[in-house]
Amino acid sequence: MHTPDPPPHEQARQALLARTALLDTPAEQAFDRVVQLASALFGVPVALISLVDSERQWFKAKVGVDVCETPRAISFCSHVVSQGDMLVVSNALQDERFADNPLVNGKLGIRFYAGAPLRLDAQHVIGTLCLLDHRPRRFGPRQQARLQQLADTLCELIRQRMLLQLAEQQSKLLLTVNQAQSSFLLDRDLGAASSTILHSLLAMSQTTLAFIASCQVDDRDSCYLDIPSIAHLDAAALQWLMPQLSHDSRGYRLYGFDHVYGQAIAEGEPLVINQPALYDDSGALAGVQSLLVIPCFFHLSVMGVLVLANRAGGFDQEIVDHLTTLSDGIGTLLHVCGLEVARQAAEAELARQATLDPLTGLLNRRAFLEHCQQNQQRFTRYQQRFSLLMLDLDHFKVLNDRLGHPAGDYVLKEISRQLRRTLREIDSLARWGGEEFCIMLPQEQEQDAMQLAQRLCHTLASLPLQWQGETLHITASIGVATLNASGESTDNLIARADAAMYQAKAAGRNRTWLAAP
Numbered sequence: 293m294h295t296p297d298p299p300p301h302e303q304a305r306q307a308l309l310a311r312t313a314l315l316d317t318p319a320e321q322a323f324d325r326v327v328q329l330a331s332a333l334f335g336v337p338v339a340l341i342s343l344v345d346s347e348r349q350w351f352k353a354k355v356g357v358d359v360c361e362t363p364r365a366i367s368f369c370s371h372v373v374s375q376g377d378m379l380v381v382s383n384a385l386q387d388e389r390f391a392d393n394p395l396v397n398g399k400l401g402i403r404f405y406a407g408a409p410l411r412l413d414a415q416h417v418i419g420t421l422c423l424l425d426h427r428p429r430r431f432g433p434r435q436q437a438r439l440q441q442l443a444d445t446l447c448e449l450i451r452q453r454m455l456l457q458l459a460e461q462q463s464k465l466l467l468t469v470n471q472a473q474s475s476f477l478l479d480r481d482l483g484a485a486s487s488t489i490l491h492s493l494l495a496m497s498q499t500t501l502a503f504i505a506s507c508q509v510d511d512r513d514s515c516y517l518d519i520p521s522i523a524h525l526d527a528a529a530l531q532w533l534m535p536q537l538s539h540d541s542r543g544y545r546l547y548g549f550d551h552v553y554g555q556a557i558a559e560g561e562p563l564v565i566n567q568p569a570l571y572d573d574s575g576a577l578a579g580v581q582s583l584l585v586i587p588c589f590f591h592l593s594v595m596g597v598l599v600l601a602n603r604a605g606g607f608d609q610e611i612v613d614h615l616t617t618l619s620d621g622i623g624t625l626l627h628v629c630g631l632e633v634a635r636q637a638a639e640a641e642l643a644r645q646a647t648l649d650p651l652t653g654l655l656n657r658r659a660f661l662e663h664c665q666q667n668q669q670r671f672t673r674y675q676q677r678f679s680l681l682m683l684d685l686d687h688f689k690v691l692n693d694r695l696g697h698p699a700g701d702y703v704l705k706e707i708s709r710q711l712r713r714t715l716r717e718i719d720s721l722a723r724w725g726g727e728e729f730c731i732m733l734p735q736e737q738e739q740d741a742m743q744l745a746q747r748l749c750h751t752l753a754s755l756p757l758q759w760q761g762e763t764l765h766i767t768a769s770i771g772v773a774t775l776n777a778s779g780e781s782t783d784n785l786i787a788r789a790d791a792a793m794y795q796a797k798a799a800g801r802n803r804t805w806l807a808a809p
């Protein structure tokens with residue numbers, strides 16, 4: 293018995309067969325009619341639609357036999373698949389390839405076989421439409437041509453069926469993209485929205501890894517791809533991708549545009565890579581079997597890419613066309629997401645601005661008071677005390693009157709900068725109003741707070757401030773108050789620090805004063 297070698301591109305052929313979604317499906321009238329017609333037309337007892345799978349032939353429709361599959365190794369049809377042409381065996385007993393085949397000398401007793409290839413595309417034969425008889429027959433060229441016609445019609449039926457399935461999947465996917473857009477508008481979670489799309493895509497495209505990436509530019513003007521979620525069925529594929537990405541709490545990022553995704557974005561065209569080793573010898577694609585990168589547009593701008601990897605048999609034009617129709621929906625989603633991110637950033641910036649003093653950039657009185665309240669609560673909870681320094685520049689009016697308002701502004705800004713530089717990160721500094729500043733020192737003992745106030749006094753007094761060639765001598769008076777052990781109110785603490793500051797003024801200025809308890 294002769295078992296033929298598999299045809300070239302056997303893997304792609306099997307992938308195409310899998311995509312027909314015919315294997316192991318129930319009988320269908322349209323296919324049954326074809327075998328009934330073939331049996332009647334050619335006057336044979338057995339007619340089959342045989343699909344040649346990796347290890348078996350499986351019959352989608354049959355007349356005259358009960359079995360629904362036989363091993364591929366003994367099947368006549370595998371010869372048709374391997375040679376790509378029709379096979380006619382007039383008398384199997386006289387054919388050395390089949391004489392000792394169990395289908396011939398066994399119960400089935402095949403003598404005559406004619407099988408026409410089911411050729412779905414130029415390269416691949418997925419099976420046969422075949423005729424069998426228990427006695428030898430002649431099967432001339434005209435009959436062979438008719439059988440092939442019938443097989444070609446059957447192929448057309450299969451193609452139509454695949455197109456219909458594709459259209460159904462496409463409308464399902466479009467619906468998924470629409471749902472993802474709506475859910476994003478509701479909960480503003482791009483990771484969840486893209487994950488919904490990706491999981492549907494994996495199932496539909498028979499791939500093992502998928503992600504959506506949006507083009508972003510960070511605050512240092514570096515371009516990167518933001519990848520809010522990755523869907524995968526294959527840990528090995530993920531291992532290939534991971535070393536390329538950086539990861540933080542917001543998701544994954546891929547910096548620069550010097551890679552296949554950047555290429556698809558720059559060219560604005562889908563990029564299909566079915567032989568990664570030939571495409572890129574740098575090793576960046578080692579571990580991936582096939583890759584499809586589709587740019588996603590909003591109007592004429594590329595907002596990001598849809599990436600799918602590892603499709604059995606690789607990516608063909610049909611799947612590219614199919615997925616490209618989805619990419620606009622994804623592009624719109626990425627655009628809406630970009631608007632949302634910009635809106636949130638603007639909102640955060642506005643909120644930040646509202647807490648700052650415009651001249652010095654320090655916290656304003658309102659924000660500082662909120663901060664004090666929080667520390668007050670911490671005291672209630674953890675008994676952690678804190679101190680306040682009320683700092684007022686001395687004779688500032690004189691300086692303003694003599695050198696003008698711009699000189700006063702300059703001094704306020706320079707003093708603010710110096711204070712910020714002298715204080716620690718955990719200390720809070722605010723412009724309380726006019727030439728007055730307020731400082732909060734967390735977990736501070738009275739003596740520590742006094743020491744710091746004295747250091748500030750000294751630092752400001754020795755500041756070499758210059759205004760239009762004149763050296764300015766600025767001093768400050770500082771009142772120091774520490775939250776008392778019973779946890780007084782913030783207002784009371786501020787009032788005590790303020791009163792201490794006036795004591796310092798009254799005592800001659802350029803000094804510190806510890807508030808009475």
Ligand SMILES: Nc1nc2c(ncn2[C@@H]2O[C@H](COP(=O)(O)OP(=O)(O)OP(=O)(O)O)[C@@H](O)[C@H]2O)c(=O)[nH]1
Nearest residue numbers: 684685686687688689690692697698700701726727
């Ligand atoms: N240039 C400038 N001056 C300000 C600003 N806010 C308040 N001032 C001035 O600060 C001065 C405060 O004067 P006073 O309250 O009399 O206090 P002082 O002159 O520092 O005197 P003592 O506090 O008693 O040492 C006034 O001249 C205000 O006009 C500001 O934003 N810029």
